[in-house]
Amino acid sequence: MKRLIPFVSALAVVAAALATAAPASAATLTVSISARSGTVGVSQTISATVKDSGQDIGGGVGTVTFTANGAxxxxxxxxxxxxxxxxxxxxxxxxxxxxxxTATFDDGTSDTTSVSIASVSTSASITTPGSAGTSTQVSLAAQVRAKVGSYVPTGSVTFYTSNGSAIGTSNLDGNGRGSIAYTTPAAAGTVYLYVIYNGDANATASGKSGSDSIKVTASASSLSLVAPQSNFVGSPSQLTAKVNPASGTGSVAFSANGSALGSANVANGVATINWVPASTGNFTLKAVYSGGGGVAGATATNGVTVTQPLKADVITLNPAGAAGPWPVGSTQGLANGATVTFGVSSSSGLPVTLSVVGPCSMSGNTLTVNGVGGPCTLTASTPGGNGYAPTTQTYQVVTGVGNQTASVTPAASGVYRVGAKLMLAPTTARTSLGNAINWSVTSGGKSCKIKRTGGNVKVNLVKKGSCQVTGSAPAVPGQWAAFTTGRIYTVR
Known part of the structure; x- marks a missing residue:
């Protein structure tokens, strides 16, 4: 037992020393990057270890700031x-x-390493209407995607026939899509088409896409099947069958990989149904037109891809000058006449559209309350795309009585000499509602007198004492509060 006492005492001394040790005055910072080379649009983990050169374990307490080329x-x-x-x-x-x-610790200690970022590989696909009549203008669509990561390719995509002849080039939109108008040949047959993405500064060219075809017929009866090239599990897609000539009657039966999806009657040459894919993969969609009204039956197919479910989008509505964004579904109170300008954003990066119903109006991102009555319902929405579902968020705005204002500047309250004539306002002054302002001496009427002369309302200080002058305009019951402003003058 006696031998343990020195050992315990030694531990206590060490613990006390550690507890009172001063923080490190400098640190050696080591940056370790998960991959020596990365790819545009692909997330990487960057880490930095802060160790105190004066200790075997532990390190500084603070913040590490990471930059790439100084940003x-x-x-x-x-x-x-x-x-x-x-x-x-x-x-x-x-x-x-x-x-x-570069990773920089609070005390300025830093470490830098260099990595290379490669352009991302891409793939392209083409969508055709499947079938069309001879010498008929149809729309060809292309979709370009990065093979990995979140980068959306920019630039252009070129459309080709199977013999390598370019038939048009389209710039890509913000979702990596492009389209051109194409006129089918004058002779019947099958046209095979493909696309090549031409690349941009951050994405490589795609090479030839898989081909899609258009069955070109000389028959008076033709059918085309239009479907989104990209579809998502659990998300409805509209399938549209177009009958040519549009005078045809009857119905169209739809199927996917041989499984019936349903049928719809033809109206004005069009039949549509909604398809909700239940699994991922490649699907051959088929439309079979029954014929009717003197128009022969026809069949059309189209190949589509079904991928993972759409991600949920989140919209942020941040009123200017507020402490933070409005919570989704919240109820806010605003006075009649109030205006609020919002900063809007979405997690998808897609544009946000604002609309309102009720006694309010929207101009761009600015909301104005136009009256008191039922609540206003403010709706923020994104259209969906790039893997995100269309999203709608609503907010309730309870309207309240507003305050009238007026651009008048009566002489300041204070001490003035007998005989002074103080300016209150022009006689034409009106409130923000157009109401005339009535000026009166509400106390000390022996010392002050209201006079209207030369297009102005003035107060004449006629006797020593004190008075209170008030300008007022009536309220609009239930909509606007009364306007009032006042001054106190001491006459010497």
Whole structure:
């Protein structure tokens, strides 16, 4: 037992020393990157370890700031329960043979490493109407995607016939899609088409896509089947069969990979149904027109792809000057006449549209309350796309009585000499509702007199004492509060 006492005492001394040790004045920072080379649009993990050169274990307590070529890409904290390692996820947005990644601790200690970011590989696909009449203009659509990551290719895509002849080029939209108008040949037959994406600064050219075909017929009866090229599990897609000539009657039966989806009657040459894919994969859609009204029956097919379910979008509505965004589905109170301008964004990056019903109006992103009555319902929505579902969020605005205002500046309250004539307002002054302002002496009427002369309302200080002058306009019951403003003058 006696031998344990010195050992316990030694531990106590060490613990006391650790507890009172001063924080490190400098740290040696090590940056460790998960991949020496990355790809545009593909998330990488960047980590940095902060260690105190004066200690065997542990390190500084503070924040590590990460930058790429000098631009901040994230921060993380170290110390205490956070440990000695800071890390962030970084998704490169542009290709470069050399990007300097720097991690800087609070005390200025830093470390830098260089990585290369490669252009992302792409794939392209083409969609045709499946069938069309001779010498008929149809729409050809292309979809370009990055094979990995979140980058959406830009630039252009070129359409070709199977013999390698270019028939048109389209710039890509914000979802990587392009389209051209194409006129089918004058002779019947089958036309095979493909597309090639031409690449951009951050994405490589795609090479030839798989081919799609248009069955060109000289018959007076033809059928085309239009369907989205990209579809998602659990999300409805509209399938449209178009009968030519449009005078045809009857019905169209739809199927996917041989399984019946349903049928619809033809109206004005069109029959549509909604299809909700239950699994991923490639599907051959088929439309069989029964014929009718003197128009022969016809069949059309189209190949589509079904991928993972759409991601939910989140819209943020941030009123200017407010402490934070409005919670989704919340109820807010605004006075009659109030205006609120919102900063809007979505997690998908898609554009946000604002609309309102009730005694309110929208102009761009600015909401104006136009009266008091039932609540206003504000709706924020995104159209969906790039893997995100269309999204709608609503907010309730309870309207309240507003305040009238007026651009008048009566002489300031204070001490004035007998005989002074103080300006109150022009006689034409009106409130924001167009109401005339009535000026009166509400106390001290022996010292002050209201006079209207020369197009102005003035107060004449006629006797020593004190008076209170008030300008007022009536309320609009239930809509606008009364307007009032006042001054106190001391006459010496």
């Amino acid at each position: 901040q890409i994230g921060t993380d904290t170290v110390g205490g329960q956070r440990g000695t390692t800071a890390s962030i996820n970084w998704t490169p947005q542009s290709a470069s043979p050399s990007v300097n990644i």
